[in-house]
Amino acid sequence: MKVVKFGGSSLATGSQVQKVLDIIQADEDRRIVVVSAPGKRFDGDIKVTDLLKSYADQTIAGADTTEILMTILARYQEIAAHFLLEDDVIISQIKQQLIHLNRVHYPSFDHLYAAFMGHGELLNAQLIAAVMQKKGLPATFVSPAELGITVTGSPRSARLDQESYHAISNYQIDDSRLLIIPGFIAYTNDGYAATFSRGGSDITGAILARGFHADLYENFTDVSAIYTVNPKIVPHPQSISEMTYREMRELSYAGFAVFHDEAIIPVIEANIPINVKNTNDPQTPGTMIMPNHAVNPSNPVTGIANDNRFAALYLHRYLLNREVGFTLKILQILATYNVSYEHMPSGIDDMTIIFDKAQLTPEIKAHISHDIYATIAPDELEWLDDYAIIMIVGEGMQQHIGTFSKITAALSEAGINLPMINQGASQISTMIGVPVDRMNEAVHVIYHAVF
Amino acid sequence: MKVVKFGGSSLATGSQVQKVLDIIQADEDRRIVVVSAPGKRFDGDIKVTDLLKSYADQTIAGADTTEILMTILARYQEIAAHFLLEDDVIISQIKQQLIHLNRVHYPSFDHLYAAFMGHGELLNAQLIAAVMQKKGLPATFVSPAELGITVTGSPRSARLDQESYHAISNYQIDDSRLLIIPGFIAYTNDGYAATFSRGGSDITGAILARGFHADLYENFTDVSAIYTVNPKIVPHPQSISEMTYREMRELSYAGFAVFHDEAIIPVIEANIPINVKNTNDPQTPGTMIMPNHAVNPSNPVTGIANDNRFAALYLHRYLLNREVGFTLKILQILATYNVSYEHMPSGIDDMTIIFDKAQLTPEIKAHISHDIYATIAPDELEWLDDYAIIMIVGEGMQQHIGTFSKITAALSEAGINLPMINQGASQISTMIGVPVDRMNEAVHVIYHAVF
Known part of the structure; x- marks a missing residue:
């Protein structure tokens, strides 16, 4: 049924x-x-x-x-x-x-x-x-x-x-x-x-x-299927025939508009496959979203999503990561203003906190800055108001450094630097940060490197 | 004087x-x-x-x-x-x-x-x-x-x-x-x-x-200079003539033994250059460590450090990053046992917490696991006892995706996958995770790709 x-x-x-x-x-x-x-x-x-x-x-x-x-x-x-x-x-x-x-x-x-x-x-x-x-x-x-x-x-x-x-x-x-x-x-x-x-x-x-x-x-x-990339950026992209729940969630997080990602949680919990089809073209098989699918050994990438809905807060302080409780204090400040963070990549003396911009008003940013200065006294504190993220998603991405290498080579050739790369946090995707004004170009370059 | x-x-x-x-x-x-x-x-x-x-x-x-x-x-x-x-x-x-x-x-x-x-x-x-x-x-x-x-x-x-x-x-x-x-x-x-x-x-x-x-x-x-890589892994490596304080700190964090990184904070604060020289070879100019140095446009990499003193805790739960206070709860648990974390890369539903192994006894790990289950009920919780990190350090690394691309291409050719890449958290280094048993090989490959 x-x-x-x-x-x-x-x-x-x-x-x-x-x-x-x-x-x-x-x-x-x-x-x-x-x-x-x-x-x-x-x-x-x-x-x-x-x-x-x-x-x-x-x-x-x-x-x-x-x-x-x-x-x-x-x-x-x-x-x-x-x-x-x-x-x-x-x-x-x-x-x-x-x-x-x-x-x-x-x-x-x-x-x-x-x-x-x-x-x-x-x-x-x-x-x-x-x-x-x-x-x-x-x-x-x-x-x-x-x-x-x-x-x-x-x-x-x-x-x-x-x-x-x-x-x-x-x-x-x-x-x-x-x-x-x-x-x-x-x-x-x-x-x-x-x-x-x-x-x-x-x-x-x-x-x-x-x-x-x-x-x-x-x-x-x-639409007759979920596309491998936003068709407004790359015209006539390949469509996805099969994807896993996790791939769907990651792509949807980073800008794929087919589903709101929370919507599919009930079927994920029950392991029920989803078939995305087109009312105007019901013969086309569409995209199946299911618990697992076989990985294509020549290209493990299922889709490329992009989103510029992010903002970031950069903090620098010597020995930042030696202090038990440093991040704790920051998160307590965020919780005070009911702000959740998306990611928090850290170096030794540096930390970048990435937010969904929608949560941040100028007042909230001012409060957060004030409280962080008062509590933690960072050497540097800087807000980056526009932060674009590209997510390259595919089960098996992690076992294919060759794919990742192709992507970085193509971006290098196009002269696009990557202010942020976050791989391995998710087991099925690589998240890269790009300057907002080069986001679409980077998506193009990655698409053509991979598909 | x-x-x-x-x-x-x-x-x-x-x-x-x-x-x-x-x-x-x-x-x-x-x-x-x-x-x-x-x-x-x-x-x-x-x-x-x-x-x-x-x-x-x-x-x-x-x-x-x-x-x-x-x-x-x-x-x-x-x-x-x-x-x-x-x-x-x-x-x-x-x-x-x-x-x-x-x-x-x-x-x-x-x-x-x-x-x-x-x-x-x-x-x-x-x-x-x-x-x-x-x-x-x-x-x-x-x-x-x-x-x-x-x-x-x-x-x-x-x-x-x-x-x-x-x-x-x-x-x-x-x-x-x-x-x-x-x-x-x-x-x-x-x-x-x-x-x-x-x-x-x-x-x-x-x-x-x-x-x-x-x-x-x-x-x-x-030693007559600080080497670009551990000479026990790569014999007769190039030496570093100039490096910045920040480069020194990052290399020292990831295993360079020349200085304990905290030792140089007083001179950093006073902007005094450090000259590392050899008592047995005092004519050799050694390595200058100073506030700034010019970036070599053809190779921004100053050094490659590696360390296997890490362990990681992988957590997975749906909608993990939607919850204000999720990470807060985890950090409160860590603070209870006086454990600090090194890095915390996160996906949408996943988070990996990287620790200095020295802090973790089997008892502490058991307590942390217990408290995380009780407080957060993750779908998955897994300890990775051995985690090796390689840091590729250089002022200007971020403006040279070409260098990063060379590194990933070389690792790909050697068949070495990267469970973790963390770039952009620090502005001058890229941190990659590798399987412990392939750490030395990966250091070799990266050294020869870059120098």
Whole structure:
């Protein structure tokens, strides 16, 4: 049995939804269907989730919400019309739920936003189920609450209650039914709507794959495979046919946008393979993500990711690494400001702390500098505001210094210095730092050296 | 004005001491002379400092110390005899001081050992001053106490009281006098003898160079220069003519035995250059260690050091680096057992903590493992007992990826994988980890790739 998740672009229009129906009907193992909210129909279009956010904004502002509500409804009507359902009861049900959203009392703005934005998926799942029923398919809309999925934590960054897996596995499914389930949204024990953080529908799919003990988690999106490198940097790159969970995690960490890396943890825990496929090209096998794969002895590199979301703090002090507790003091300072670090390469008298830039405001940086001066009195302290990282990922990278040597030779020939190389911390990747302004060039050079 | 320090092998015999006298007379700027205890005269010989340790052991055991005392005295007599001073008052003065050592009450065994072992230098300085006077040189023995040097802390690992620099600079010196000062030993404010830790005479020399505002600190030993690599691994290696303080520190950290790296901190602080020279070959210019030197554009590498004194702890847990406070917890555990770490390269879900093996007993490792399991529950925890590090050091290394590329190509050709590469943490070196059993081979390969 397969859990199948469709992304927003796969459900943006009626003709896209028709492709989804064809895909579901082509394989009778596809019985648990997770849907996103309707995505962009064209470049510059607004996703339904973002329309719902505007609706929430206007509701909070006490503005007239008639127009935004009609704009949202029109997106569902357009899909319904494709299947001659525009006058069906489903449209009035969707309208009623949209209107109801701004008549409810919410404990906080976060609760309000979660409820509004999660409705993109919720209403779309209802619509797709109605479309399927119209087509004679045995489809049933099922709410996450009916499945026993409960969440805790912040309403817009909910955490799964681990009991949910037990509840899901007790939910009766049979071969004759198709379950249509909204992604992204889930409910607390108190019955409040909440949403998962980034990558929300992917998380729902992964949770259901694990809960239902699926054989495969199919994730349909709008690319035919995961590429070995960002196609915006290297045009028409090779695609990846197989990769391991760990490779996926490392690539995703360093900028691969296919999955938010946390989304796949439930399937990793259950050892369920993931197949990334293209709704617009379902015959192409796509990319399999699985516990293990054979290493190509001539090239162990699976992918090259890059990201410039980092900043670094360089510290220098004599005998820095002789002092038990030096790093401890620094981490205590970071913890005070709730800042986590990404990496902390150290020399004898030097240490560089690499952060996700998003965590650092000028105030936080000033506080950290102040506290480090007061506590540790470094000889030097310097912030590097832009720090680009390239990750070369592949199971078996470590057993292939030849590959690494090819990469450094190519970078040397291109005259690109590497302010940082971190290999061996992860067993399957090498992380290199490059000057931000040469990041894209370095990615090119590495890609052509390796593939 | 120059501070000149002579090591134990330069003072092991009368004929060696003659070389020292010649060196001092050859340059009238050499006016502050720091002496070690007589060292080994031949392979398998016992240094006077080690004889004094045996004397201390026997004193504590209440054994008959006549023979050890005579053995020690004989070393000084042998030197004195070379200068026809064997019946001089200086020999009876040395004997009296040696006998007096075991008639004193010491506050602790540490105080006792410090007093006994520090006398190797103390008595030698007195003897050398007497020899010089006999030769008509204007030499005066000066005790560290007379110079105003005071120390605190553990008697066998004393720390300089920073007031000492002020006292030294106030000590009257004039062009007509030669001061002969014992290395290694110094006194607390209470008048107890104490010794510096490893590299003790080097530290005394460095302190005096700073205190007297010397133009140069000459360090005479038994090699004509610092070599670019360990000559026990690569026979007849190139020597280093110039290196910076930072290069010295990094090489010394990773196994270069010329200086204990902490010894040179006083001269670094005062920007005084160090000249390492050979007592047996004083015409050879030796190695200059100084604040800066010009980088050779064709090869920025100054030296290659290697050391296998490390052990590593590998940890793996999903989302390890997302958790504010994860590393903090680990460091708190290490601090509990007073263990410091050397480096901590990290991936996304992985972290390797590299330790100086000397700190780790099986008990401490078991405690650390236990506490980490209890606190952090890693998915994997593995100790790597032998971890070899090779440091490739050179100002400008980072601007020369071509050099790094040559190194990795050569290692690749030799089939040597690198479990760890850490570049960019230090701005002047690249640290690589290699399997212990291939360390020497890797050093060879790197040396021949670079030099």
